[in-house]
Amino acid sequence: MYSCNYILIFVFCTISFVSGQKYRFVYSYMSIPDTLNKNNIINENMVLEIDKDKSVFISQRKMISDSVMAEDAKKGIMTMPDENINTRYIIVKKYPDFKTNLITDEFSTSYRFIISDDRSLHWVLLPEKRTIGNYECQKAELDFAGRKWIAWFTEEIPFNDGPYKFKGLPGLIIEIKDLSNSHGFQLQGMKKIEDKSVPVIIDEKKKIRSFTFKDFVTFYKEYRKDPAKEFRQRVLSGDVYYESEEKRQEHMKLIESLRKERVKKDNNIIELDLLK
Incomplete structure (x- = not known):
């Protein structure tokens, strides 16, 4: 059980964005992993942390678990990861060229994988607009990785980034989902942060395999x-x-x-x- 000191509280409100500062955006992520059991809908919170030179996308539960592990390690205590983490990968996008790496140990007990992905995203901007929260958003479409995606982004939040590997629109992605409604991300909250970056726990026993x-x-x-x-x-x-x-x-x-x-x-x- 994790201490309530690690619970993050966000408010979906208008804030001023200043270059060089760090921001944390929380998205709800809905997914249906099994087409033969569509009633099994998984909901989890994901964090997109944007810094001056990169962004990190990670499960909020994993972020909390990794933070606990990092603090315990300083005290010489070995803590196991949270067993209830659904999304175990971490996605890092390096600015300004948005080089994207997915980091995971999901497929191996011996190796941590770093998978580079240089595929371009070919967005189609549409004229349709709607208000989400306090932001005016514009619609965009994308064919990516076997799915057709509908996104809503806002130029009022000046980051060309978004959840998962999505990037390259002229503003932050507020909402994106595929046409089958199998996967979808929705912004829930945001805030400026002053604390340390999202920890990326390195298991020294595992070797790195780059793909x-x-x-x-x-x-x-x-x-x-x-x-x-x-x-x-x-x-x-x-x-x-x-x-x-x-x-x-x-x-x-x-x-x-x-x-x-x-x-x-x-x-x-x-x-x-x-x-x-």
Whole structure:
């Protein structure tokens, strides 16, 4: 259980934006991971922290968990990550060219992946406008990663950024969702911040594997075919100890079954074209 001192409170109101200052935007993220169970709707808060040279996009629950882990580590205490984190990746966009990296340890117990993504986003600006909160917003459309997206952005918040990998509009994205209503982000609040940046916990036991996006696509397709491959290799090499051969076989079968079932139910990922 985390201390209430880590709970972040935001107000969706008009603030003045000054160059060089740091801002934190909170988005609600709605997703439907399984097309065969559309009643299973996951809602979570995501944080977009914008600094002068980069932005960081991270699950609010992960941000809090990582903050606790970082503070405990200073005291020599080992704390496990929050088991209820849904979105485990972190996305970093470097300014001014918006070079985008996705950082995750979701696919490996031994490696942390850094996946660079230099795909361009080809927005279509539309004349339609509406007011969201206190901001006048304009509509834009985008075909990206196997989905068609509808976004609303405002030039009154002068950042060409947004949730996830979305970027490049002439103002901050306030709302964006795909036409199937499987994934959507909605701005909930914002504030200036003076504290330290979002922590990115580095597990010293894990090595870094860097991928171009093209190479990651190849890896990901193989991973979905056999999500327990790395674990099985570790077991067969003796990295994992078992009391008996029977226990080893039993545990391997369990892990393979659980991971295959998880992949099977995760069939509506945000970048849908990775499944093709």
